[in-house]
Structure formats: structure tokens, C-alpha cells
Amino acid sequence: MIAAEDKKTALKEFMEKAKSGDHPESQLIAILHRAQELYGHLDQAVMDDIALTMNIPTAHIWGVATFYHYFNLKPKGKHSISVCLGTACYVKGAAQVLETVKKELKIDIGETTQDGMFTLTETRCLGTCGLAPVMMIDDKVYGALTPKKTVEIIQSFYKK
Structure with missing residues (x-):
């Protein structure tokens, strides 16, 4: 299991790499996938971190996360x-x-x-x-x- 701080660092590194491209906002779905891979789900704190780092409104992130069936907003079972x-x-x-x-x-x-x-x-x-x-x-x-x-x-x- 990855420690909480390591997860946060891994996600930050992933987002920084995404920001270096021509259209960083187009990387949102990939970022959400990576966040869910690390945390198991997308809670409000994770979406707030993504919004802050990527300079994307939280409402937009929430809209994308709730639109796609793949994303989990609550922890899932084993x-x-x-x-x-x-x-x-x-x-x-x-x-x-x-x-x-x-x-x-x-x-x-x-x-x-x-x-x-x-x-x-x-x-x-x-x-x-x-x-x-x-x-x-x-x-x-x-x-x-x-x-x-x-x-x-x-x-x-x-x-x-």
C-alpha cells in the first residue's frame, strides 16, 4: 500500500507532466484515471487538489468525474x-x-x-x-x- 504522502506526490508529478504539454486541460481524464488508480476513488479533496494544480474549476472536474461511469466518488470494496x-x-x-x-x-x-x-x-x-x-x-x-x-x-x- 502506498502512503498518503507518496500518493499525493505521485499525482502531483503526473499533473506537472500533463501541464507541460500544449493543451493541459485535455489531460483531465488521464489525470482523473491516475488519481483513482492511486486513491481508489475521487473524493472532494483529490478533486480540489487537481483543480488547484491544473487551474481548472472544481465544478468542471466534478462534471467530468460524474459524467463518466468509470469514476468512483466513494470508496469501492475489495x-x-x-x-x-x-x-x-x-x-x-x-x-x-x-x-x-x-x-x-x-x-x-x-x-x-x-x-x-x-x-x-x-x-x-x-x-x-x-x-x-x-x-x-x-x-x-x-x-x-x-x-x-x-x-x-x-x-x-x-x-x-
Whole structure:
């Protein structure tokens, strides 16, 4: 894990390099990506630092950060769970899978567990309709889910 001061220094160096180009404002998305890579999310303090260093209004930075789905404004869990709510998954029980995940982890969509282990999102299609209903944890797809199987999968992450 990188110390807070080292993260700040690394981001400052990245921004200084970006400022040396012809159009430094065009580097904002790259800077936001680097900040999120370092901090895990983009909080107000980080966006304020970027605004100050790059001489870009904080409101503009906030607008870019909230426009693009990739950027996280809150800390994310160690693992990301996405439950597919596409047609095939929904018809085969995705709503029950989602409710099971929410109940088991005591969170709602877009939230992170108190222990920082999981963040829950929904998606419309993972391209694995033949395995419906499915969820993805990090980069692994879990299919043919039942509420019981869903709980077992989640609990297996706590045993690792």
C-alpha cells in the first residue's frame, strides 16, 4: 500500500507532466484515471487538489468525474459484485439473486459493505445468457444461480 504522502506526490508529478504539454486541460481524464488508480476513488479533496494544480474549476472536474461511469466518488470494496438484470437473467430469477445479495451483505445497489469487502452494482447483460441468472464477482462469472448458491459463493470469499 502506498502512503498518503507518496500518493499525493505521485499525482502531483503526473499533473506537472500533463501541464507541460500544449493543451493541459485535455489531460483531465488521464489525470482523473491516475488519481483513482492511486486513491481508489475521487473524493472532494483529490478533486480540489487537481483543480488547484491544473487551474481548472472544481465544478468542471466534478462534471467530468460524474459524467463518466468509470469514476468512483466513494470508496469501492475489495471485490465488485455485478448482478445481471438482463431479460434472460431476469426471467430466470435475477431479482431473487439480487435480493439475496443485498440481504446477505446488508447493502443496496451502489453501496459497499462496512468491512470494505464488497461493492454491489447491477448490469443489463454480461453476455452469458445461457447460464442465467448470473452475477460477476471481479472478473469471474457465476451462473445458474439460486439464492442458496449465491450465499455460498459470497461466503466463500470470507473463507479465503
